[in-house]
Amino acid sequence: MKILLTGVTGYIGNAVMKYLLSQGHEVHGLVRREIQVLNPELHYHLLTDDNLKSLIGFIKPDCVVHIASLFLAAHKYEDIHNLISSNILFPTQLLEAMAENGVTRLINTGTSWQHYDSEEYNPVNLYAATKQSFEDIVKYYVMAKGFSCITLKIYDSYGPSDSRGKLISLLDRLAKTQEKLDMSPGEQMIDLIHIDDICRAYGIAVDMLCKQSESYITSFGLYSENAVSLKELAKIYESANQCQLNINWGGREYREREVMHPANNLMILPGWKPEIPLEEGIKLSNRY
Secondary structure (H helix, E strand, O other), rough: EEEEOOOOHHHHHHHHHHHHHHHOEOOOOOOOOOOOOOOOOOEEOOOOOOHHHHHHHOOOOOOOEOOOOOOOOOOOOHHHHHHHHHHHHHHHHHHHHHHHHHOOOEEEEEEEEHHHHHHHOOOOOOOHHHHHHHHHHHHHHHHHHOOEEEEEEEEEOOOOOOOOHHHHHHHHHHHHOOOOEEEEEOOEEEEEEHHHHHHHHHHHHEEEEEOOOOOOOEEEEEEEOOEEHHHHHHHHHHHHOOOOEEEEEEEEOOOOOOOOOHHHHOOOOOOOOOOOOOHHHHHHHHHO
């Protein structure tokens, strides 16, 4: 199958690209700048301000997998333009370019943070609100243009060679430097999913979508139902890596709209469940 992938230079997008290639798909990636290290199996296409429509027409993908986004846990006034441009404007232009070229299958990427307190819709932050806004736009293309779409909503993720500065990377740093770090009281629950399990989910979703008729739209959450508290996670990390972390629990307050319990009201993708236990995936020896 011919797949067009956005976000191919990001952590999750790059991993999904490699997985889809391993499954025998022909993968085309959109990039905004020339990149140094090229995967010879991937077809790269340089995106400019005015060539998106022609690129879609040239590639003619069977399915588009949209992962690219701008994530900000908290925003400032000057961030708003980039958030709207990255998470609403560009993907809407992508949808229109698809429509004008007769490409109607989309795998979209959302976030569990669209569902604060497990509500049907309650955004944790402006980033989550932009993801919901795009989902609403997708529905127009599904109902009016005959699109079919599956949105995969990602929870906390981790894996090998992760340079995003996420939680596990922070614990890695603390283990190495033994510096002391003030953290919240640590009672918030976290559902960590390994990048390999996330990649499998995209593969399953692509196969599922291609069996659906037009005007099909749904969403699924990628979570394990085995969340642990931040304090418990630190203990699991210490045990798995035989180290001690110098954390001052309660040294800072919870942040505004802290997610104390991951959303549990989302359907889990049929045929998928996490396979990599946290205790194994979190080991430094399995990630570096």
